[in-house]
Amino acid sequence: MDVLNIEPEATRSTRNARLIIFARGVSDFGAFLNMVALSTYVYWLSQSVVFVSIFLACRVTGGIVASLFGIPFFRRFAGRGTLAGLDLARALLLTPLLVLIPAHQLSVLPFIAFGIGLCNSLFAIGLNSQLPTWVALEQRVSTNAWITSAAATGAVFGSLLSGLLIATGGFESVFAVNIGTYVLAACLILPLRGLYSVVVAAHRGLWAEWRELTQGLRGAPVLAAVLLISMLDTLGSAAHNVGWPVLSQYISPDTAKTVMGYLLAVWACGKFIGARIASALLKRRGTQAMERLFMLGVVLMSSGFIMTFQQTELWLALLWVVWAGLGDGVSEVALVCRAQSEPDSLRLPLFSLLTLIQMAGFGVGMLVVGPFYLTWTPAQVIVLFHGLPLTALVVMTVWLGYSASREVKSTTP
Known part of the structure; x- marks a missing residue:
């Protein structure tokens, strides 16, 4: 070029x-x-x-x-x-x-x-x-x-x-x-x-593009884990998006729409600040820092939403939804920057896969979470669906650590 x-x-x-x-x-x-x-x-x-x-x-x-x-x-x-x-x-x-x-x-x-x-x-x-x-x-x-x-x-x-x-x-x-x-x-x-x-x-055919992306992900197991966690995170996003009106009704039945507006506005403020924090942390950092920051953002976001939906007082819910917004901003910036660090041949398929994961996961999540709200409280639903990415994060961390230790042992004379 x-x-x-x-x-x-x-x-x-x-x-x-x-x-x-x-x-x-x-x-x-x-x-x-x-x-x-x-x-x-x-x-x-x-x-x-x-x-x-x-x-x-x-x-x-x-x-x-x-x-x-x-x-x-x-x-x-x-x-x-x-x-x-x-x-x-x-x-x-x-x-x-x-x-x-x-x-x-x-x-x-x-x-x-x-x-x-x-x-x-x-x-x-x-x-x-x-x-x-x-x-x-x-x-x-x-x-x-x-x-x-x-x-x-x-x-x-x-x-x-x-x-x-x-x-x-x-x-x-x-x-x-x-x-x-x-x-x-x-x-x-x-x-x-x-x-x-x-x-x-030149477009080499859809299967050739996906095959090259699959091979690239096999050589980058942490990135593959990030994509899996991102997919599970969309289920949590579907759960809290469906749950906003329900939570607002729990907090204040008479002013539910106003409460929901406050929650969304404060969440956005947290996301704004989270994006600025991610920008400061990621400057002059490598791809490993982006992956770690994404995982940290997921922990903050999911734990923040879990705690938000446990509250019945508005001020406590607003306090925790800021925490969730911070994690949302951090994880989104880190994920996009990590995907953009890939070479030209992989970047477009990677963003297409990310969109597929997010749209399919969110669509399936919207269908799946609805029945849970009929029999469970909002707090229980959010613990279940936002617990999925947290569980996957723990499993992936243990698995990647175990794989790294095996690799070190195999290369040690």
Whole structure:
């Protein structure tokens, strides 16, 4: 790869990093605004919880499909133009909700959900896997940390403002603002300029890509363990996302919606701080530090959520949810930075696999955890599902330590 000499690399990298951070923040704000508003809108139109479940299943299915064909897609259509196109596609998908009458919208909403889920996941895969071509190595950790912080902020503001917009201007105002956020994100992506002249890698076939990734993971057992823990962590995430309204009802039946807003806002503040801590710790550190920091983040996050759901007083729940947010921010930044440290040939398949793990795990988790809340308390459900990644972490630590000791003994004369 040859460095482009049109402008200094540091200047270009800094500008690219700022554009990506703002684009991701705006995009995630739109995604959460869209998720809350569309779910509410579907229930308002259909008056059916079953149809809402179908809508959410279509959205998750779109994300799973994106993870499966994301590799050939970005091998052929890499670059900023594709990412901007995905933002514009999300804007176009919402347009029928402004032009069709409500009676005709219900039949197209599952297709809209599938398309948005598809574009959301493709955008995340493309941006994360190509970020090293736009941001210099020394700025990568800081950029990932700010992306995580911006995503957490966008998630909370998107969730909170959707209700305000619906109350003041109706669903049409939410969809119009949502279309605007996606167009703005596309405009922020287009000025990106690569640090290097990169030749797009030829797609070798999906099975060949996955086979190379599998071989790479066999040579990096700690990274493989990180992926397994990440998969189990999505089950815990599904459990606490389903459990937020239930916990809020336990804490204050009369003001449950307000309590849930406080919990989400404080969690986001913790995640913001956690991302900044991860940025400070990971600078000038190797891949082993990233893996260890990810595992530490999982411990903080899962233990924080377990303790949050044991509380019946709001101030205690807020105290522990900050702890969970810290771990969430630390683990997310460490995981993304670790995946981006892989060579070009493995980075795209790795992010596709991560998306598949997260979407499939979260989708399955949403289906599995629901029945538990019918017979168990929220505290018991969270102990079970957030206990899974903690248990896996202990098992993997013991196993990796045992494997390392055997290797040392076998090489000792």
